Amino acid sequence: MVFWNQLSMTKHIDVDEKQPFLSHLKELRDRMLVCVIAVGIAFVVTYYFKEKIFALLMEPFIKVMPSKSSFIFTGITEAFVTYFKISVVSALFLTLPVLLYEFWGFVSPGLYEKEKRYVFPFIFWGSLCFLAGILFCYLVIMPFLYKFFVSYSAEFIIPMPDLKSYMNLTLKMLTIFGLIFELPLIAYYLSKAGIINYRMLSSKRRYAILAIFIVSAMIVTADAAGLILVAFPLWGLYEVSIFIAKFFGKKEILNESL
Numbered sequence: 001m002v003f004w005n006q007l008s009m010t011k012h013i014d015v016d017e018k019q020p021f022l023s024h025l026k027e028l029r030d031r032m033l034v035c036v037i038a039v040g041i042a043f044v045v046t047y048y049f050k051e052k053i054f055a056l057l058m059e060p061f062i063k064v065m066p067s068k069s070s071f072i073f074t075g076i077t078e079a080f081v082t083y084f085k086i087s088v089v090s091a092l093f094l095t096l097p098v099l100l101y102e103f104w105g106f107v108s109p110g111l112y113e114k115e116k117r118y119v120f121p122f123i124f125w126g127s128l129c130f131l132a133g134i135l136f137c138y139l140v141i142m143p144f145l146y147k148f149f150v151s152y153s154a155e156f157i158i159p160m161p162d163l164k165s166y167m168n169l170t171l172k173m174l175t176i177f178g179l180i181f182e183l184p185l186i187a188y189y190l191s192k193a194g195i196i197n198y199r200m201l202s203s204k205r206r207y208a209i210l211a212i213f214i215v216s217a218m219i220v221t222a223d224a225a226g227l228i229l230v231a232f233p234l235w236g237l238y239e240v241s242i243f244i245a246k247f248f249g250k251k252e253i254l255n256e257s258l
Contacts, residue, residue, distance in 0.1 A: 031102040038098040042091035050083045053090050057170050060142040064150045066158060073163040082167050089171050093134070093178070100126045118189070125185050133181030134174050136233065141173065144229055180215075180234055187241035191249030198246035201238070208238050 046053060058071075073079050092099075100123045153159050190196045201208075216231035 028106060031106050035095070035099055035102050038095045039088075039091050042094045043087055046090040046094065047083075047087040050087050053086055054083065057086065057167065060138065060170075061146045061150075061161070061166065063143070064147045066150065066153055069150075069153070069159045069161075071163045071166065072160050075164070078164050082163055085171065086167065089175070093130075096130055097123050097127050122185075122189070126182060129181045129185050130178040133178040136181070137174050137177035140233075141177065141230060142170065181237065183237045184240045184244055188244050188248055191245035194249075196245060197249050198242050201242045201245055205238070205242075209235060212238065 073082070075081075101119070104119050104122055150159055187196065187201070191198070212234045213227070213231050216227050216234065
């Protein structure tokens with residue numbers, strides 16, 4: 001009889017442990033569904049304006065393109081796939097506030113009540129930082145890089161860039177810079193939570209700089225000037241993150257470190 005009582009208690013505990021896990025999975029599913037619906041609705045809009053978005057993304061290269069140069073595509077479906085990819089990525093950019101809100105909503109149950117009030121600043125500054133990264137890439141990085149690439153053209157060397165390769169590189173760069181510009185925001189929240197502090201970031205500066213140049217080399221494989229143009233702004237963002245962690249970080253962590 002004791003054995004059966006212990007067995008039933010064990011089963012009851014197992015059910016209680018599984019229940020929160022299943023509820024978390026259900027919440028994750030629901031929030032992912034909201035994200036998919038939001039991206040789907042945005043995709044309808046971005047696909048309708050796909051030609052205008054395409055022209056906007058082509059403009060940095062067209063401004064430096066030689067008169068006899070033109071874009072080509074070699075696959076039958078390449079142009080369609082390119083338009084489709086542009087529309088999907090643009091939809092993701094457009095719905096970023098929704099994606100950030102759903103992400104915050106999923107992790108917020110594990111936060112204190114005073115920490116939950118950061119949801120709207122998180123969405124606002126997260127979207128703003130991502131947009132700043134995209135604009136910096138579009139207005140500063142891309143014109144310089146494409147001008148450098150085209151400078152290798154000559155009378156018998158006419159650039160005929162592949163449409164797919166160009167758009168893949170452009171979308172990759174825009175996405176990477178958008179994510180990288182989130183670094184100060186991440187530093188702010190992690191320092192407020194006491195996970196990091198400015199002394200930690202300062203002590204890891206040499207490794208961070210090495211990682212920055214490695215990432216920059218992965219983005220720009222062309223020349224030293226392009227590498228520096230990408231690496232130095234990222235280095236600047238890291239220094240800004242140290243400044244943010246120092247002045248906005250959790251005071252208890254700072255006091256313990258002094």
